[in-house]
Amino acid sequence: MTSLQQACSSLYTERDARNMRVFNYWFFAAMITFAATTILISERFLAKGAVAWGLTVLTIVLFVMMVRAYMIFLRGADELLRKIQLEALSFSFGASLVFMIGYRLCERLGAPKLDVDDPMLVMVLVFALGQWLGIRRYAGGEEQ
Amino acid sequence: MTNRLRVLRAENRWSQAEVADRLGVSRQTVNAIETGKYDPSLPLAFAIAKLFSVRIEEVFSPH
Numbered sequence: 001m002t003s004l005q006q007a008c009s010s011l012y013t014e015r016d017a018r019n020m021r022v023f024n025y026w027f028f029a030a031m032i033t034f035a036a037t038t039i040l041i042s043e044r045f046l047a048k049g050a051v052a053w054g055l056t057v058l059t060i061v062l063f064v065m066m067v068r069a070y071m072i073f074l075r076g077a078d079e080l081l082r083k084i085q086l087e088a089l090s091f092s093f094g095a096s097l098v099f100m101i102g103y104r105l106c107e108r109l110g111a112p113k114l115d116v117d118d119p120m121l122v123m124v125l126v127f128a129l130g131q132w133l134g135i136r137r138y139a140g141g142e143e144q
Numbered sequence: 145m146t147n148r149l150r151v152l153r154a155e156n157r158w159s160q161a162e163v164a165d166r167l168g169v170s171r172q173t174v175n176a177i178e179t180g181k182y183d184p185s186l187p188l189a190f191a192i193a194k195l196f197s198v199r200i201e202e203v204f205s206p207h
Contacts, residue, residue: 010171012159079185080173138181139172 011081011139019073026069030062090129095126122144147204151176152196167191 012020037055040046048054074085099122107113152188153174160178164171169188176182177192183190187203 011173013168013170015165016170071197078170080176080182081170083182104176138176 008135008139010031011078011084011135013078016073016077016081018068019076021074023066023069026062026066030059030066033059033062084131084138087134088127091130091133092123092127096123145183145204145206146180147177149174149192149203152198152203153178156196163195166195 033055036123037052040055041048041052074082077085096119100119102116103111103114103119149154149163150173153160158166160171164174167174167188173184173188177184187201189204193203196203
């Protein structure tokens, strides 16, 4: 086990691990529904009628439940873990904002046009980087 | 802020995990407080003082 893995495993209390599991269930349910709905609609397996709208609403509801589960996790989290998560979230938000504003100017200078959901990739990657930096900064120490 | 958490823990012969369990926080939180990487919230600081049956000023000092 690496020192980073050790830090992660000892950063979660039992309650944090339980709340994170609940978040993961909603996350996977939302992602599977999103992928299935996208394929069904874009590959024309499903007409753009009531069923398609129903699946779309279901996907949105599952994502809202995922966000709610994250809020519950964050509110109940161990205070160091919460600090790391909040710093990573602010880093991610700031980086995404800078990317969206900055890249809009780059596009006007001739950079390739990006899709509207491309900043989401930046947001997710910077959030992961922010968590890694937070764990390195605050956690990772062995017992002395 | 400096603290005497490691000294108090050693006097009681508790591991970081035991202290963390008693306080309801993670072991990394206890470690981060001991190493000065993280200053605890006021409720946690009071809980630490209560755990060792000392006053909060005997655990934490401002410099």
